[in-house]
Amino acid sequence: MSKHRVAAGAMAAVTLAAGLMVSGTAEAAAACTFYVSASGSDDNAATSPDRPWATLERARDHIRQHELNKDMRADLRVCLRGGRHTRTATFNLTEADSGSNGFKVIYQAYPGETPIIDGGKAVTGWKRVTDQPYLVADVPESAGYADYFRQLYVGGRRAQLAMGKGIAGSGFFDEASIPNPPANPERPTRSYDGVQFPAGSVPAYTNVRDIRLMHIAIGFKIDYFPVADISASGAHKRVRLAQPHFQARLNRDDGFSLDYDDTFYVLNAFEELDSPGEWYLNRATNKVYYYPRAGEDVNQAGAYVPTVETLVNVAGSSPSAKAGAIAFDGITFEHGNWLMPRDRFIGGTQAEAQYADDPFKDPNQDGYGGEVPGQIKLTNARDITFTDNTVRKMGSGGLQLLTGAEDVTVTGNLFHNLTAAGVIAGRWMDVHVNGAQRTKNVTISNNVVTDTGDDFFPATGISLMNTYNVAVTHNLVYDTAYSGFHQRKAEETSLLDGVDGIGRTTFSHNEVYNATSKQPWGVHDSGAVYSFGSWPGSEVSHNHVHHSTSTANYYSDNQSHQTRWDYNVGKGGRFDFSPRYRKPLSVYASHNYTDFADNWLSGAIYDGDGRPHVVTDGAWPAEARTIMKQAGLEPEYAALRRKVPGENLADHSTVSQRSAWDSGLGKLWDGVTETGEAGSDVNQSWVQFDLGADYERFAFTIQQDNCCTWMTTHWKVQRWSASQDAWIDIMPYQAINTTAPVVYRPSAKVATTNIRLYVRNSNQNGKVGVQEFSATGVRK
Template sequence: MGSRTCFAGVIFGLLAVSAVVHAGQVVVAPDGLTPKAALEHIRAAKAKGNQEAWTVVVKPGIYALTETLTLTPADSGTPQAPVTWAGEGEGTTISGGGVVKGWTAEADGTWSAPIPPAPDGKPAYFEQLWVNGRRAERARLPNGGQGTASYFNLVKPNITAVTNAAGKVSYVERVTLTNALAAALGKIPADEFPYAQMCVVHKWSTARRILRAFDPATMTVETWTPRGWSGWSIWSARETLVSFENVRSAFDAPGEWFYDAKAGRVRYRPMADEVVATAVVVAPSAKLSQLIALKGNPDTGEFVHDIAFRNLTFAYSDATPAAGYAVNGPTESWQHQAASGSDGLVTAEGAHCVTWDACVIAHTGNYAFRFNDGCVSNRITNCTIEDLGAGGIWMGAASGHVAKGETLKRRVIKTLAPRSTAFNVIDNCVIRKGGLFNPEGTGVALTHVSDSEVTHCEIYDFYYTGVSVGWTWGFQGSVAQRNEVAFNRIYDLGKGIMSDMGGVYTLGTSYGTTVHDNVIHDVWAYSYGGWALYTDEGSEGIVMERNLCWNTTDGGFHQHYGAGCIIRNNVFAWNKKLGAVRMARQVVQDIPCTLHFVNNLVVVREGPLVGRGPRGVGGIWAGNLWYDYSGKPELDGLAWDAWQTCGKEVGGRYADPLFENADACDFRLKPGSPAFALGFKAWDFTQAGLRKK
């Protein structure tokens, strides 16, 4: 799909002193050349006119970065002579973490160690810790558990504007907690409030606040924010959950840790099989959210290009600091969507034909990858991306860039601008265990990006959406066109904590975009909105077909509002609140909403087959097979007989689809299924997920 020929090579290493350098090759080793020195050596050679292919061979070892390794256009290769960073063997790790040393066993069974220094020499502040490669849980109230058991409900949320003597307005937030366990907040000494945080989950967004006060008599928590609440961000009892971190009185469960600022120590309560003398404890004490930065200049046509990384592990990044706040201090964050304010362990701008193959990206405080403006024809293949503070991969420019003289309207856009991001590939990757610091994180977010692919990936274990496509709200035009989301397995999302999400979620004008041959299941929302396929505001021109969607809280498919999307030849089964379709809006911006729903197979055991709204929305409905195993079919408020005569659907049928084994979620059809007579075409569900070796 790319506009240039890309060469896959490989990887990257760190730290050392004496070099091994041959013509076209540099060797990085624990007792040799550092990655930074290797980069500088190649840069100097290129500056003298050496244009041969270069390989950086990285020997096994852990290479700890103290600053971001930045690649510029001067570090690029060519299509004929790429620059390759290649890990040699197993265990080659580029790390942004520092080993916490000096652990001692305390009389109460816990361990403690001095807080390590940050690069500025002051005690490093961090909110994540890993013990023997496992992310440890920060002392938390309530203790972590499944679903809402790990959060408190709240009542009476309110916000009050306060103006100081200088005329600056800030806001005091107050919420009242109803769970008696929250009384433990009353044990927090006043001088520990600056290091205790309230973590808020509201609909599809999250926030972090520093505790300011707690009133045990009323169970009221007080926090502060420079921003008011408005619109969707207003906290509510029905849609908001809270938890608390770094609370000394909650430091009570094996595997938890506590940042003890007063004593200048890190405290850890070990698991039964952990030994203080052999444990390896890592913290992001270098304060690096970006380990690798690719910095081109799209405006001048200077790109970082023709570089490849292979067989390397990139690990341990810090969370992205909030704008205007100290890097080395507690995180305060505000509500977004899809952790849009997070950077990546690898962050790129102006990158062309850069490849990551067979790499591991793990233990992040942010996204694993973030591609911003001017990123074209890049590839992420055969990688494992896991244990993520936010999401897996963010791909998209800051806005919808169009060619000079053109405008961004509801039209097909085929010409790239210098800052366009397009023609990127994400293939055959495992992307899992995300949202562990910021639950908004998305498996893959394709925002202002066109002509890109997410194929044959396993995407699972996130609190929010699996794959998001588009980043405009309403019928206003978008560059997110001709993207493809295909042959992925997407599952275990939401976890009953967040709301308003989809296995695949879309926004805005997306002409030519296809979502096909995916298997999506187990999408569990808290208050509302756990859908397998979700076309949100202004989605149009999308084809969704041959997707197997089952076991969600709210339905197999939902359209908030959109036009011209085709939902064809999908299986929607065992979804809780309704079978397949809910449509919220009929006319938006004076544009009639439409949807084409053809040759789908929809079955339920509870709830209606079709939710409210489709009869007020235009489009073709034809040849769908419906079945309610409870024997009480309901479609848009109508019984089956009334649905047949209302004129909404042509040629639909109500009958048992004859699955091979519905109870075991084996949705293959027996030869005599009535779906075939309606034009339904079976496909091989097993082709979704990682490519077969």
């Protein structure tokens, strides 16, 4: 059957290898105090790299018992050797594990190696189901698998949960045999048990209790409902949804964001397992099924499911007894689980704020009652640094700063392939906490956050709730399901000034693109950079936002108050300064640039140089070009771009050289189609991609620009030959006379680490433009 897909695109082309790397120098290794290895023994002394302990707990407890972190004279370093450190429970640190005297207890990678703190479990023993294209494997709890998980990773890629096509309901229904919930005395409520559909649109599903019903409406409300039962009723099928969640969601304050004729999708139904890359979990039989992609050997590629929820928890016992002076450096965290969706719905939300079980009892009276969790949690923690780590393949979010987290530095990390945001700071329920409990004084800089929300469409990149004094600078955020950056305060109309209050966010010098990547599904009502509520003293400046699939690149929304939006560039989207501001108007803006003519401008005061400058024909002035050039990762962190795996080997992060290419006009290889995306001032140009390893079995796809006279007439691809010390044509110049994508597959088997794309315009002496270029291949 024809379907939309959560994760659409070409076949997998790249998977980063995880595991041991070349050993570091003896001098660097000497900085380690203790050593931990998955192949070690807790009976070892662990003072040399070849006699390590086996567990992090052994290192933690040794430091505690011998009080090595008291009256410290130097940093104490626990070095993790490369390979998988498989977890079966959370690694907990408390105030007893803190550093002292200005020195830290550091959990770090052994020099030159890549340790992985792994909360998952490999799925092995796959067998072909007789006369079917899919495989099956056992995942019993008795063997250490979780009784519920929402992800399967094959070859490092998140597989797509089996999914039906989108259908619209024909009505709500109230099951007479099921008592209605108590009426709400303060407001009228709707009492229904589920949604009914035309009978022909709902197959005869088996294992109904494992099915989830996904709902999408009004551009930003997405829900995932557990299904209680499916029954026939005349010309209809009735899908009964678990309570009290459906009832609570149905009666949320807006009263219109859940209706029966919205679009619904059936998830995790065995009968929908019909396309390569899909999978299905049967909890009743403890079996997982997977439909492999063409040419994919699952046993060789490796398959994992998450098991442990919360991989690391750093928590002091109170605001006056904080865990502190602890660092994590160079570690990979992956395969964390999220168990809450097992028993209740998730959604009705905005970004990572979760709708409450009983919103009418929520103290904020707005329906929200918590957040999507992170896998590395900080509570009542001070002076924590999180640097050079990779957080990936998670069933929820990445790093979460909760109540009482302060003086936290998050720098130079990769967050990718996550269900929710890479960094979640602040608690929704902390709107009235005092200064000692506020999440505050946080620096989030030079991180890459990408690929969030394939199975949770409200996911953002960096998400703030009720925080104070947070600086978000020089980050690269892209391919997020919803907003790239999002901040929302729990009480929309309150101010709460001062250190015990909320605000003073600095969001500056960031590059954000392809936010709201789930727009094809109807997820569009957001901004790539979004602020909701009163955040006094906040500043949004010197950012470059481009290719957001939402209309708004920058969005100052409800009750915005005492903020500035200056020196920002938005390409392909507008500035939205909502008229729903807090009065008197105190939102200010100046020196902003956009190529979008229809901006929403009534909610700001335009001092300085006035309203956003509307640029036409790509004629960005010098000030705008400087903003674009300086936004994103600083030079010493630029290599992080290349460390994120992607299906398109020609991702812009791999670019190393170019000839006459005007990069200020955008990135032609980011997978986002837009007219006039990149070009040069001469009629022939090239750009070079360094792939980081040898690839073969290539396919190249180009789409030419359909704007003005910027038309590519010919293209070719070259490879670097080390043996010949020269660039060799993989394909000679080929003519292109269509605006549709054109694919070229080399006839010969070619392997290379470096490629160059050449484009030429023979019709005009002066300029050439390209819309998209992608390269796929298989790593040797």
